[in-house]
Amino acid sequence: MRTGIAYLPLHTGKVPQWLLDRMSKLAxxxxxLMVGEYGREVLIEKLSDPFWFQALGCFxxxxxxxxxxxxxxxxxxxxxxxxxxxxxxxxxxxGKGKYALSTPDxxx
Numbered sequence: 270m271r272t273g274i275a276y277l278p279l280h281t282g283k284v285p286q287w288l289l290d291r292m293s294k295l296a297x298x299x300x301x302l303m304v305g306e307y308g309r310e311v312l313i314e315k316l317s318d319p320f321w322f323q324a325l326g327c328f329x330x331x332x333x334x335x336x337x338x339x340x341x342x343x344x345x346x347x348x349x350x351x352x353x354x355x356x357x358x359x360x361x362x363x364g365k366g367k368y369a370l371s372t373p374d375x376x377x
Contacts, residue, residue, distance in 0.1 A: 279336045289345060292329040296342070297349025299325070300357055309358045316346075340365040 284292075303312045315321045326338040329345060347361040354360045363372035 277336065284331075284337075284341050288330055289341070289348075292331075292341075292345040293348040295329055295349070296325075296345045297351075297353070300346060300350050300359065301353075304357045304359070312357075312359065337365075344368070 300312060303315070316325075322342070323338065326335075326342040329342065331338050331341065343361060344364050347364065350357055350359065350361070362375040363369050
């Protein structure tokens with residue numbers, strides 16, 4: 270097993286809106302393709318794999334070492350599949366900051 274240290278800086282600020290819009294559109298297309306080709310279970314399995322999840326975030330335009338990739342990627346997927354959740358059989362609740370407060374209502 271190889272071990273080592275990675276220095277991951279903590280980034281401040283927000284993802285630029287133009288980048289988030291592009292990430293969301295591409296994330297929605299990836300979800301559509303994966304559910305259509307492999308099924309919802311495979312998509313959930315892949316999203317549960319931390320290496321695959323990180324790679325997806327990078328593919329969508331995030332730097333590999335960016336802090337905040339998890340919450341931003343989840344929001345991009347949530348936004349990308351908006352109004353098609355039932356079609357895909359996947360629902361994403363919650364979010365970052367003030368959006369986290371609406372999680373209980375979204376689950377209902």
